[in-house]
Structures are given as structure tokens and as C-alpha cells.
Amino acid sequence: MSVARTGYLGLGSNVGDRVANVRAAIDGLRARGIEVEAVSDGYETEPVGEILDQPDFLNLAVRITTDLEPEELLDACKAVEADAGRDFSAPRHSPRPVDVDLLLLGDVEMTTDRLSLPHREVTARRFVLVPLLELDPGLALPDGTRLSDCLAELGDAERVEPFGPV
Numbered sequence: 776m777s778v779a780r781t782g783y784l785g786l787g788s789n790v791g792d793r794v795a796n797v798r799a800a801i802d803g804l805r806a807r808g809i810e811v812e813a814v815s816d817g818y819e820t821e822p823v824g825e826i827l828d829q830p831d832f833l834n835l836a837v838r839i840t841t842d843l844e845p846e847e848l849l850d851a852c853k854a855v856e857a858d859a860g861r862d863f864s865a866p867r868h869s870p871r872p873v874d875v876d877l878l879l880l881g882d883v884e885m886t887t888d889r890l891s892l893p894h895r896e897v898t899a900r901r902f903v904l905v906p907l908l909e910l911d912p913g914l915a916l917p918d919g920t921r922l923s924d925c926l927a928e929l930g931d932a933e934r935v936e937p938f939g940p941v
Contacts, residue, residue: 777842777843779842780842782841782848782877782879783836783838783878784836784837784875784876785875785907786801787832787833787835789822789829789832790870790871790872793832794833796859799858800855801837804852809848810839810840811837811838812837813910816938816941817833817906817941818905818906818937819831819934823868824867824868825866825867826870829870834902834906835906836878836907837910845877845892846890849877849889852876855875856874859872861874876894876903878897879892879916893916897922898922899925899929902935905935908923
């Protein structure tokens with residue numbers, strides 16, 4: 776029997792109507808039985824990765840409760856992305872209507888070919904940490920690493936500007 780866990784997802788969009796895209800993604804999560812408990816404000820962020828010549832992202836975080844197992848939750852996130860028209864054949868870090876990243880799921884620590892929990896880059900990205908800490912300022916990784924400490928170490932390396940409620 777599955778147990779309900781609290782988790783955190785990162786949502787982003789930089790193609791089309793970004794606000795409508797992330798709202799539709801949140802609705803898509805709910806339609807798949809995932810309880811969305813809280814939604815951070817949105818943040819305007821610069822692209823990171825291999826393709827920097829693309830529009831800015833609207834990023835936010837959501838706190839969820841789900842009894843889905845980690846791989847099932849990942850499948851639900853990928854289905855939401857597919858519903859939004861994401862092209863999975865495009866190069867990594869390409870522009871996209873919606874990106875849904877599984878960042879944390881309770882105290883789960885795992886690595887498979889498809890999924891790493893906690894997300895490999897959760898401690899290294901301001902655009903992830905700022906909205907996460909808005910939802911839960913005391914949030915820590917399963918090993919006790921405080922995310923607020925990780926954010927302080929990053930400084931202002933990435934532009935993360937408040938956008939407001941989405």
C-alpha cells in the first residue's frame with residue numbers, strides 16, 4: 776500500500792502564454808489525483824544550460840501531496856508536459872511550453888536511469904531554490920542539508936526577479 780508523501784515540483788514555461796501554461800500544468804497535476812497544497816509566486820528567470828538564446832522563463836514551485844510512487848509521479852509530470860505540447864525530441868534545455876521537475880518527495884533518496892531524488896540540481900539553481908523557500912523557508916534535503924544555506928552560497932549568479940502570483 777502506498778503512503779502519502781509531501782513533495783515539491785518545479786514548474787517553468789518560456790513558450791507562448793507562460794501564465795496560462797503553468798496554470799494548465801497545475802490543473803493537469805490535479806486531474807491526475809495529485810493534491811496541490813501550495814503554489815509559490817512566479818519568478819522571471821534567465822535560461823540556463825546549453826541554449827541561452829531563448830526567451831526568459833516563468834518559474835515557480837508547488838508543494839504537493841501524493842500517494843504515487845516516485846516513478847509514477849514522474850510519469851504524471853511527463854504526461855502534463857506532453858499535454859502542453861512539449862517536444863521531447865528537442866535538445867535538452869530547449870524552449871518549452873511547460874517543464875515539470877520532480878524536485879523532492881518526502882525523505883526519498885534514489886537514483887535510476889530516469890529519476891534522481893532529490894533532483895540533481897535542486898541545490899545549484901536559484902530559480903528552483905527561491906520559489907521552494909518561499910513555500911517552506913525551513914526546507915531541507917533528506918540528509919539534513921538546509922536549502923536556505925545552499926541559496927546563500929549561490930549568491931546572485933542567476934537573475935531571479937519576482938513576477939507575482941500566477
